[in-house]
Amino acid sequence: MNDPAGAVIGLDFDGTLSPIVPDPAEAVIHPKAPEVLAELGAHVLAVAIVTGRPPATALELGPGLADVPRLVVLGHYGFERWEAGQISGPPPPPGVLEVEARLPLLLESLDLQDVTIEDKGRAVAVHTRRSSDPQGALARLRDPLADLAGRHGLVVEPGRFVLELRPPGMDKGQALSLFLAERAARSVMFVGDDLGDLSAFAAVRFSGLPGVNVCSGSAEVTELARQADLVVDGPDGVIALLEELVGAFSRS
Numbered sequence: 001m002n003d004p005a006g007a008v009i010g011l012d013f014d015g016t017l018s019p020i021v022p023d024p025a026e027a028v029i030h031p032k033a034p035e036v037l038a039e040l041g042a043h044v045l046a047v048a049i050v051t052g053r054p055p056a057t058a059l060e061l062g063p064g065l066a067d068v069p070r071l072v073v074l075g076h077y078g079f080e081r082w083e084a085g086q087i088s089g090p091p092p093p094p095g096v097l098e099v100e101a102r103l104p105l106l107l108e109s110l111d112l113q114d115v116t117i118e119d120k121g122r123a124v125a126v127h128t129r130r131s132s133d134p135q136g137a138l139a140r141l142r143d144p145l146a147d148l149a150g151r152h153g154l155v156v157e158p159g160r161f162v163l164e165l166r167p168p169g170m171d172k173g174q175a176l177s178l179f180l181a182e183r184a185a186r187s188v189m190f191v192g193d194d195l196g197d198l199s200a201f202a203a204v205r206f207s208g209l210p211g212v213n214v215c216s217g218s219a220e221v222t223e224l225a226r227q228a229d230l231v232v233d234g235p236d237g238v239i240a241l242l243e244e245l246v247g248a249f250s251r252s
């Protein structure tokens with residue numbers, strides 16, 4: 001990139017900036033991330049964290065992020081936005097509360113009490129990573145959760161040992177495309193690790209801008225690596241790449 005001032009750097013949170021851990025509440029950001037993002041933010045048009053997390057959660061799990069220059073968090077797949085200390089977004093859909101009320105009975109009927117529920121406000125995630133049979137539980141949940149989501153106006157977003165029931169009408173690709181247009185970006189890089197990041201990869205490809213798609217590689221998700229221009233070794237590799245970028249921008 002020879003024009004950093006026109007670049008948007010888009011980054012997923014879990015599995016990209018934050019190493020995957022069993023408990024989502026403990027997925028603290030990589031210790032080097034706030035510093036390298038702050039250095040990057042000084043050079044580029046914007047740093048955009050595009051995540052399925054609520055922006056407030058990403059900021060809680062990323063102490064120091066709120067001080068990164070030119071940082072925007074597009075959370076809840078783009079439904080909710082944090083910028084300069086303010087959070088904005090439409091009201092949560094009523095379907096989320098209805099689904100949350102029905103989930104315990106559904107899980108009991110499937111004898112899947114060892115899966116965990118993450119209440120995200122405008123979405124609810126059902127995690128199987130800590131269950132006795134993570135892959136089997138995921139397979140058994142797929143159809144019942146799709147049915148439950150559909151009956152309450154929600155869709156299912158699959159991820160790494162998680163099925164998230166969330167409102168339709170927005171995804172990371174749309175969120176990133178809208179942001180690139182809003183900022184009149186002249187180039188873009190997106191870094192992600194999970195299936196929800198594929199739409200952002202597509203947004204980069206269809207933007208017509210010079211762009212790079214980077215996969216934060218893992219054995220759990222292989223499709224993203226197939227579609228990436230560059231694969232790095234998980235969050236450690238992402239940080240090393242960002243450090244290289246900062247070095248190159250500082251020298252130019």
Ligand SMILES: O=P(O)(O)OC[C@H]1O[C@H](O[C@H]2O[C@H](CO)[C@@H](O)[C@H](O)[C@H]2O)[C@H](O)[C@@H](O)[C@@H]1O
Nearest residue numbers: 013014020021022024027051052125129160162
């Ligand atoms: O868009 P992202 O920032 O990648 O968020 C996607 C989901 O990530 C979280 O779950 C994942 O990370 C957890 C912590 O490492 C891990 O335990 C879980 O197995 C992963 O699926 C988060 O909890 C979800 O709410 C996000 O939607």
